[in-house]
Amino acid sequence: MTTMVHDTTTTGAATEQAPVRQLDRVVIRFAGDSGDGMQLTGDRFTSETAQLGNDIATLPNFPAEIRAPAGTLPGVSSFQLHFSASDALTPGDAPDVLVAMNPAALRANLADLRRGAAIIVDTDEFTGRQLTKVGYRANPLEDGSLDGYEVHPVPLTTLTIGALADTGVSKRDAERAKNMFALGLLSWIYARPFASTLRFLERKFATRPELAAANVTAFRAGWNYGETTEDFTVRYEVAPAPMPPGRYRNITGNAALALGLVAAGVRSELPVFLGAYPITPASDILHELSKHKRFGITTVQAEDEIAAIGAALGASYGGALGVTTTSGPGVALKGETISLAVALELPLVVIDVQRAGPSTGMPTKTEQADLDIALFGRHGEAPLAVIAPATPADCFAAAIEAARIALTYRTPVILLSDNYVANGSEPWLLPDVSRLPDLRVSFAREPNGPDGRFLPYLRDPQTMARPWAVPGTPGLAHRIGGLEKADGTGDISYDPANHDLMVRTRAARIASIPVPDLEVEDPDPDTRVLVLGWGSTYGPITAACRALRRRGLAVAQVHLRHLNPLPANLGDVLARYDRVVVPEMNLGQLARVLRARYLVDVVSHTKVEGSPFTTGELANVFERMIGDA
Amino acid sequence: MPEVALSLTARDFRSDQEVRWCPGCGDYAILAAVQGFLPELGIPRENIVFISGIGCSSRFPYYLDTYGMHSIHGRAPAIATGLSVSRPDLSVWVVTGDGDALSIGGNHLIHALRRNVNLKILMFNNRIYGLTKGQYSPTSELGKTTKSTPVGSPDTPFNPLSLALGAEASFVARTLDADRQHLQSVLRAAAAHRGSAFVEIYQNCNIFNDGAFAPLKDPDVRDDHLIRLTHGEPIRFGADGRFCVTHPPGGFGLVVRRTAEVPAGEIVVHDESVTDPAYAFALTRLSGSDLGTTPVGVFRAIDRPCYDDTVRTQLAHATATMPHDPTGMLAELLDSGDTWTIG
Numbered sequence: 001m002t003t004m005v006h007d008t009t010t011t012g013a014a015t016e017q018a019p020v021r022q023l024d025r026v027v028i029r030f031a032g033d034s035g036d037g038m039q040l041t042g043d044r045f046t047s048e049t050a051q052l053g054n055d056i057a058t059l060p061n062f063p064a065e066i067r068a069p070a071g072t073l074p075g076v077s078s079f080q081l082h083f084s085a086s087d088a089l090t091p092g093d094a095p096d097v098l099v100a101m102n103p104a105a106l107r108a109n110l111a112d113l114r115r116g117a118a119i120i121v122d123t124d125e126f127t128g129r130q131l132t133k134v135g136y137r138a139n140p141l142e143d144g145s146l147d148g149y150e151v152h153p154v155p156l157t158t159l160t161i162g163a164l165a166d167t168g169v170s171k172r173d174a175e176r177a178k179n180m181f182a183l184g185l186l187s188w189i190y191a192r193p194f195a196s197t198l199r200f201l202e203r204k205f206a207t208r209p210e211l212a213a214a215n216v217t218a219f220r221a222g223w224n225y226g227e228t229t230e231d232f233t234v235r236y237e238v239a240p241a242p243m244p245p246g247r248y249r250n251i252t253g254n255a256a257l258a259l260g261l262v263a264a265g266v267r268s269e270l271p272v273f274l275g276a277y278p279i280t281p282a283s284d285i286l287h288e289l290s291k292h293k294r295f296g297i298t299t300v301q302a303e304d305e306i307a308a309i310g311a312a313l314g315a316s317y318g319g320a321l322g323v324t325t326t327s328g329p330g331v332a333l334k335g336e337t338i339s340l341a342v343a344l345e346l347p348l349v350v351i352d353v354q355r356a357g358p359s360t361g362m363p364t365k366t367e368q369a370d371l372d373i374a375l376f377g378r379h380g381e382a383p384l385a386v387i388a389p390a391t392p393a394d395c396f397a398a399a400i401e402a403a404r405i406a407l408t409y410r411t412p413v414i415l416l417s418d419n420y421v422a423n424g425s426e427p428w429l430l431p432d433v434s435r436l437p438d439l440r441v442s443f444a445r446e447p448n449g450p451d452g453r454f455l456p457y458l459r460d461p462q463t464m465a466r467p468w469a470v471p472g473t474p475g476l477a478h479r480i481g482g483l484e485k486a487d488g489t490g491d492i493s494y495d496p497a498n499h500d501l502m503v504r505t506r507a508a509r510i511a512s513i514p515v516p517d518l519e520v521e522d523p524d525p526d527t528r529v530l531v532l533g534w535g536s537t538y539g540p541i542t543a544a545c546r547a548l549r550r551r552g553l554a555v556a557q558v559h560l561r562h563l564n565p566l567p568a569n570l571g572d573v574l575a576r577y578d579r580v581v582v583p584e585m586n587l588g589q590l591a592r593v594l595r596a597r598y599l600v601d602v603v604s605h606t607k608v609e610g611s612p613f614t615t616g617e618l619a620n621v622f623e624r625m626i627g628d629a
Numbered sequence: 630m631p632e633v634a635l636s637l638t639a640r641d642f643r644s645d646q647e648v649r650w651c652p653g654c655g656d657y658a659i660l661a662a663v664q665g666f667l668p669e670l671g672i673p674r675e676n677i678v679f680i681s682g683i684g685c686s687s688r689f690p691y692y693l694d695t696y697g698m699h700s701i702h703g704r705a706p707a708i709a710t711g712l713s714v715s716r717p718d719l720s721v722w723v724v725t726g727d728g729d730a731l732s733i734g735g736n737h738l739i740h741a742l743r744r745n746v747n748l749k750i751l752m753f754n755n756r757i758y759g760l761t762k763g764q765y766s767p768t769s770e771l772g773k774t775t776k777s778t779p780v781g782s783p784d785t786p787f788n789p790l791s792l793a794l795g796a797e798a799s800f801v802a803r804t805l806d807a808d809r810q811h812l813q814s815v816l817r818a819a820a821a822h823r824g825s826a827f828v829e830i831y832q833n834c835n836i837f838n839d840g841a842f843a844p845l846k847d848p849d850v851r852d853d854h855l856i857r858l859t860h861g862e863p864i865r866f867g868a869d870g871r872f873c874v875t876h877p878p879g880g881f882g883l884v885v886r887r888t889a890e891v892p893a894g895e896i897v898v899h900d901e902s903v904t905d906p907a908y909a910f911a912l913t914r915l916s917g918s919d920l921g922t923t924p925v926g927v928f929r930a931i932d933r934p935c936y937d938d939t940v941r942t943q944l945a946h947a948t949a950t951m952p953h954d955p956t957g958m959l960a961e962l963l964d965s966g967d968t969w970t971i972g
Contacts (some may be wrong), residue, residue, distance in 0.1 A: 047967045196967055245972020247964055259963060266955040273715050292962070293947035295955065298715060298940060303740035307707035310700075310737070314680070314711025317698060318719070322711065340701050430968070433960040471678045471696035471712070471719050479644065479691050481699025482683075491646065492691065 018227075018235045025084035026190065026238055027092030030182070031109045032101030033070050034063060034077040037179040042079025044183055044200060048192035050250045050427055053240030054083040057539065058250075058425045059091035059612070064280065064364045071125075071133050076108040085239040089543040091424060093614035099182055101125065101156070104134045115148045120185070122156035122178065152231050156181055163221035169214045177218035184222025191237050194219065244429060251428040253392040253421035254281070257351060258288035260399025261323055262295050267400070268407055268439035272297045273315035274323045275308035277330065280363040281419045282353040285325045305333035309350065313337060316346045319443060319470035321403060325351040328370050329360070331414075335378050338412050340482050342382040342506065345457075345466050347406035349399075354418040356610045365610025366419035368535055369586035374414040375564055375593065381503045383510040385409070386563040388416040390538035393428035395421060398561070400437060407441050409513050410465040416563070418585070420612045421536040444469035444476055449488075454478055456490040464509035515562040517569040520576075522556035523549065528629040530577035531622060532602070534560040534590055537583050537613060544618035553626050563590070566597070574600045579629045581605055583618060637668040644694045650685060655806035655832035659753065660692055662812045667695075670820055672720050679722045680709040682729035685760050686753035686832070689724040703734025706741035709748050714937050720820070723750040728758050731767040731787050739796035744936035745824040749816075753806075753830050754789060757838035770918040775837075790913040790928060793827040794906045800826035801909060802927045806833060807846055811857075811925065818927050824935040844920045856915065858926030863896040872922070873897075874915065882911040885922045901930045 028045070032038045039060050046058050061078045068075030082092035094114040100106040102125040113119070126141050140146055141153055160181040164174040180201070187194050198216055205212035226232050251259075265272035276286040276299065290299040298315070302308035309324040316322030326334065331352050341348045354370045356362035374386045385405045389398035395417060402415045444467035449455040454476045457466050469476040478490060486493035487501055520530070533541045538559050545557045558573060560566070574580055574594065580602040582591045591604035605621050607613060642664040650656045667677065677695040681687035683702035690697025696719075700708050705723045713721040723741075730738045730752045741748060757775065758764040764777040768789060772781040793801050800822040804815040812830065819826035831842045844854045856866045856874065864874035865888055873888040873896045883897060903909065909929035916923035952958075 050967065051969045053969070053971055240971075243971050245970075247968055247970050249964070249966050249968040262962065263959055266959045269955075271715060273711060275711060293944050294950075295958065296944060296948060298944060300711070300714065300940075302707065302710075303736055306704060307710070307737050307740065310704045310707030311711030311714070314708035314713075315715040316711075317708070318712045318716040320715045336701050337704065344698075430963050433956055433963065471716065472676055474673065474675045477675050477694055477696050479646075479693075479697040479699065481690070481697075482701055483699060 020235045020237050023236050023238050027082045027095045028097040029078055029080040029095040030099045031078035031105035034075050036101045038077045038079050041179045041183050044197045046081055049083045054238050055088040055241035057082045057088040057091045060423050071104050071130050073104050073108050076104050085241050090539040093616045103131050107134045118150045120152045123153040124155050124157035160218050164214050167214050177215050180215045180218040181222035184219040185226045188223045188226030191235055247430040248427045250425050252425045253395040254284040256395035257399045258285045260396040262292050264400050264403035267436050270321045273320040274299045275302050275311035276325045277302050277305045277308045279327045279330050281422050282325045282327050305330040309334040309337040316348050323349040327353050327355050328357045339378045339382045341412040343482050344480050345410045348412040349402045349406050351415045353422045362610045367585050371589040383507050385413040388535035392421050392424050392426050404439055418536050455488045458488050511565050513565050515567045518558050518567045518573050520556050520558045524554035527554040527556045528578040529625045530556040530580045532558050532582050540613040540615050540618050543615040547619050571598050574598050581625050639664040642667045642694050644692050646691045648692050651836050653835040658806045662809045666813045666816045677720045680705045681724040684726040684729045686726040703729050706737040710746045713747050714940050721748050723748050725752050727754045727766045727768040742796040742798040742825050745799050747935050747937045749819045749826045751828050753832040755832045755834040756841050757834050759834045759837055763837040789829050794910045798827045799824045799931050799933050801929045803829045803925045805831045856924040858899045858924050860901050863898050901927045904931055
């Protein structure tokens with residue numbers, strides 16, 4: 001794909017006021033102060049757009065500070081939305097439209113725009129102090145510096161206050177509704193259906209009807225402004241994307257993870273127990289799951305990260321599906337308990353919504369740099385399963401897969417999401433619930449050893465899993481712990497040969513978890529370059545590969561869901577191509593694994609800027625590789 | 630919790646594992662007392678779980694024929710919280726030590742107590758790190774000479790019961806390893822308490838801190854040091870009750886005085902149900918590192934909401950109004966919010 005607007009046709013069909021132009025895709029970025037309600041505005045525009053049947057990808061970008069000083073660069077919050085008549089695999093590289101609610105929002109985002117992009121600014125904010133605060137010596141709306149853009153100066157604040165003059169709301173409340181004025185204007189320009197937004201406003205301000213009315217009025221005023229002013233001469237339409245039939249909803253990665261965990265509970269018929277400690281960007285999973293108690297889900301907000309996973313492990317020991325959710329710093333703290341779970345061989349799902357590190361790093365920015373800690377970050381030989389979702393909606397299936405592996409193979413599983421998929425959103429084709437994987441397990445009920453003894457470490461020959469004998473089961477009382485256990489009996493053992501056997505067995509049981517073979521997307525017979533990715537890079541990698549193929553270049557693509565164990569055919573796949581490129585938002589952590597494991601000289605392409613790859617930069621990298629191969 | 634008429638004995642609670650504490654360790658006496666007490670609970674063995682951390686005391690679960698987990702250092706209260714909250718049919722006990730509970734696991738202990746999780750927490754206090762061979766612990770006396778403090782410990786110790794009360798503990802007690810009858814009476818009270826029960830057990834480490842509690846055990850002197858608290862009884866101790874506990878004429882707290890000098894009406898009558906923690910706190914301050922006058926028994930046992938019950942009530946409330954059709958509910962949940970149909 002490309003980020004340019006494809007002006008495919010100009011239809012003769014026009015409303016009374018403005019001709020309508022058909023576009024293939026549009027990228028809009030709403031930017032303002034963190035208090036300006038840009039995330040909400042973006043969410044509403046997304047919802048209106050989804051209902052039109054466009055394909056969508058979104059990306060919010062907000063500061064870690066809850067309210068940085070008003071009007072400053074660090075306080076800028078933005079929401080980018082890409083909607084398309086074909087596929088929207090990423091939120092888009094360069095916005096076609098920027099809505100800038102103040103000079104800070106303009107300054108912080110201008111460099112990302114393509115030349116010729118439309119900029120809608122609230123001129124009321126472009127005054128002395130607001131300008132100097134962010135380093136503008138002259139008003140950029142007047143000094144010619146925006147000549148390369150299509151600037152639409154709109155006194156948003158004044159117009160909003162004016163529109164609400166007779167409603168009786170305070171000036172401050174009226175001013176706060178200016179984001180709805182902007183949304184109304186954008187909704188008019190792009191011919192979005194707005195009934196759901198009006199319903200949303202009625203719901204959101206249900207306890208303060210005067211504010212609901214004011215926001216609705218502001219929205220309509222924005223719409224009407226577009227219709228009556230002569231500044232906007234064209235309206236745009238983006239046709240629905242061809243998508244498989246079915247029911248859809250727009251969903252973020254964190255919400256999809258939470259729903260996947262609910263589904264895992266239903267399909268396993270086990271109570272889900274979440275132990276969590278608040279941490280950005282994972283907390284939304286805790287918020288979401290805590291709303292679903294009616295499914296028998298227990299959420300415990302623990303005193304720290306260690307207690308959070310401890311409680312989850314305790315619940316797993318008692319026969320629940322234990323889950324803990326966190327981000328990188330929390331994974332570090334949980335390491336000792338994850339190792340205990342490895343030794344105890346109990347099911348446990350550990351969700352790491354990665355953010356830029358090390359240490360506190362950039363908590364609201366994305367990165368994939370926790371692959372090393374997921375694969376290797378424990379003391380002793382402590383292997384476990386690791387998987388990663390590729391897109392926001394894919395988080396639903398990934399959560400179910402994590403639970404399936406944990407329950408079937410009695411092992412901790414680390415699911416590596418990241419801030420990009422967690423807060424990004426896309427349309428999700430709702431699954432048929434009855435066709436989700438059957439996750440039911442059998443608890444041990446009877447002694448399994450000679451003379452009616454129970455052997456807690458006697459393994460299932462198929463899965464190598466030990467019996468899950470939960471407290472309360474008569475005749476199976478036994479003791480487990482972190483000390484090395486004798487094979488079979490689970491008694492404490494310092495026997496050297498037994499330790500060697502147990503270490504190798506724990507490694508073998510993870511290595512032998514069956515993982516689906518990779519299917520390479522490679523439409524060209526003579527392809528020499530393979531792009532291999534994992535996790536949230538799926539969108540930009542796929543978009544870049546498709547863009548190159550549209551230009552007649554041959555490139556193959558494959559994406560890893562399972563990072564441990566790796567698919568059995570991965571070695572063969574790597575060997576098939578002259579060159580393998582591995583883009584990662586870290587310094588080459590997967591590349592190192594592939595080199596060590598398969599002795600293949602993969603090319604590592606990395607970026608750690610806290611933001612996802614753009615389609616354009618990846619297409620350039622891949623094109624260079626194709627040229628060199 | 631299933632309660633049945635059982636004819637279990639102490640022997641039924643012995644596991645097949647060889648007990649491997651040092652000969653003479655106070656842990657043997659505690660183990661025997663617990664094994665002797667458990668049949669009284671009338672709970673099937675499989676519904677009892679002992680969870681421990683790391684340290685000498687934390688080997689405890691291996692020697693009991695119940696369900697058990699020897700977990701990681703300091704984390705037993707956290708793991709036990711997850712188990713207890715999700716399994717109301719179990720009797721969950723935590724076995725820990727002074728280093729495990731108060732040093733590396735201090736955070737989990739205080740939060741389990743403030744939440745009032747339904748756990749019986751037995752903290753074996755020997756005032757030393759035994760398993761790592763003799764470093765000072767968070768209950769070692771100021772100035773104590775150990776392997777890691779050759780010129781004396783610079784640390785002020787915790788008073789574990791004061792700490793527990795500061796953490797809003799609803800049940801706080803202290804007993805001694807060597808006094809089986811008293812130990813079992815405290816276990817009985819702890820087991821009967823709904824919520825967190827924190828029991829400090831003074832335990833002798835005969836290898837690294839031998840005689841730490843001698844003043845409370847030596848038959849010749851112990852009566853003048855040991856204050857046996859009995860609910861509803863005036864607090865008197867010493868030969869013929871020659872000492873008593875009373876309120877100071879001015880100021881806060883409680884003091885020890887000669888009974889002969891105190892009008893009978895001014896001797897404090899012990900009441901473990903006093904809701905103001907200041908009373909139990911004052912009792913805990915009667916002794917410090919020096920063990921001069923050390924109360925044992927149940928300091929505090931009050932009713933307040935138990936975390937497990939509150940969490941389960943919320944769950945029950947949420948599930949009660951729903952038809953039991955998880956698949957249908959799930960389909961409905963997924964199909965909520967702003968949805969649309971294509972094709």
